[in-house]
Amino acid sequence: MNRNDDTLVILTPGFAESEADINCLPMQQSLVRTIKQHHPSLKIVVLSFQYPYFKNEYNWHGINVIPFAGRNKGGFARLLLRRQVLQVLEKINRSGQIIGLLSFWYNECAWVGNKFAGRHGLKHYCWLLGQDAREGNKHVKHIKPEGGELIALSDFIQDEFERNYGIRPLHMIPPGVETIPLNTDRNKRDINILGAGSLIPLKQYNVFIEVIAGLKEQRPDIRAFIAGDGPEREKLQALISTYGLTGNIVLTGELPHDELLRVMQQTTIFIHPSSYEGFGMVCLEALQAGAQVISFCRPMKQSVDQWHIVAGKDEMIQKAKELLKKEEYRQVVPFTIDDTVKKMMALYNE
Missing domain, CATH: 3.40.50.2000 (Glycogen Phosphorylase B;)
Structure with a gap:
């Protein structure tokens, strides 16, 4: 049961620019949409660092999305982007009760999430989604995360991250699908x-x-x-x-x-x-x-x-x-998005 001022903040490099944009990170879209379905009273705010390439806030399936249009620029522009995101996080924190932060990939989103959560004593988890577990991720060396704040997408990612950085993600939550009827013709x-x-x-x-x-x-x-x-x-x-x-x-x-x-x-x-x-x-x-x-x-x-x-x-x-x-056709659904959401949200209720 969520209070009306409870807020979950999601930090991501990119997000759908509108409800019609179904090709931009469909797995992440499905997760965020299903969290809202499971927790209708929970306020969800998505902070999208690089894409869309505009800065106007918009509503996406009842969820507030704040884009920063970073366009993957480096140097001073990237430092300014992080500062802008942190300022928005401070504003969100003053207006409601943040139950936690969730970052997609271990990148600058995780850096900002880790810094802000540490400053305010909040829960922050990062979902390791693939390439970020490979050797050479500079953000891991800069932040030095603890295993308890890391969620691996798979057993492979859990092992890969530990092999490359000596830190084993404590949590493993696989992605799930939204089930649809099978064509039997x-x-x-x-x-x-x-x-x-x-x-x-x-x-x-x-x-x-x-x-x-x-x-x-x-x-x-x-x-x-x-x-x-x-x-x-x-x-x-x-x-x-x-x-x-x-x-x-x-x-x-x-x-x-x-x-x-x-x-x-x-x-x-x-x-x-x-x-x-x-x-x-x-x-x-x-x-x-x-x-x-x-x-x-x-x-x-x-x-x-x-x-x-x-x-x-x-x-x-x-x-x-x-x-x-x-030529055998049988629907196989090893993981559902509902299960993914239940496991993910359980971390914020511990």
């Missing part, structure tokens, strides 16, 4: 293989293309989509041509999030060839859509039904061949 599963994500070297969509080339030897009519955009797009399109796959692979560009979820329900196998992944929210969404998932990265120590972890490209090709023969 087998005739609409007309996409054999789907990939989705940013077209950057880390995601290794060159491997995806090579896998399709390997599958085409036995299945000449194989149909695959890659949904996403990024600096690697032209290079990948050229690779598709080199392998003679222009009739097999479609680069769709970035799709609206709700459209991507519909495409997943038309898919037999979702392949995620990324070389590093904190969890892979798209993999959970694909499982919910009834697709089989194949990836190199294992986010959790426990196995997840229909999520197949492979060691390399050849094993990925072989596993895909096996799954294409079965």
Whole structure:
């Protein structure tokens, strides 16, 4: 039960610029929206450091969002941004009872959250979401956090952060999905293989293309989509041509999030060839859509039904061949967003 003046402050590098902006950090959107649904009397304020690129406050699903339009500038502009955020936090603290702060990623958001919480004796947690757990995060060395204020997205992130910084996050809260009905019409599963994500070297969509080339030897009519955009797009399109796959692979560009979820329900196998992944929210969404998932990265120590972890490209090709023969579609939801919110909010009630 929350008092009417209880406030949760969320610190994030970016946030949806409007309710129509469903592609900007959909997992974080889902979390914030579900917190509000579970705690309607709780006032939630989102402080968005870099994006949107405007400074007018706005209402998003009953939540106040304050953007600072930092635009990822460095130097004096970044120092000024931190000062502005701290001033707004002081104003919020004077107008209501802050129950705590939640930062997304261990970056300058966590730096500000840690500093402000320490000054006022407030709870501050940081949700480690992937790249921030890798070696070389200067903010960790500057702040030297305690494990009790860190929330890992997965078992992998928990281990990775400890390996790189000697600090083990005390909490592990995986992301969850908002459950949607499963399409049971087998005739609409007309996409054999789907990939989705940013077209950057880390995601290794060159491997995806090579896998399709390997599958085409036995299945000449194989149909695959890659949904996403990024600096690697032209290079990948050229690779598709080199392998003679222009009739097999479609680069769709970035799709609206709700459209991507519909495409997943038309898919037999979702392949995620990324070389590093904190969890892979798209993999959970694909499982919910009834697709089989194949990836190199294992986010959790426990196995997840229909999520197949492979060691390399050849094993990925072989596993895909096996799954294409079965064509089994069953919705798998290992984690729900409701569970994520319950675990997250329980930390502020301890």
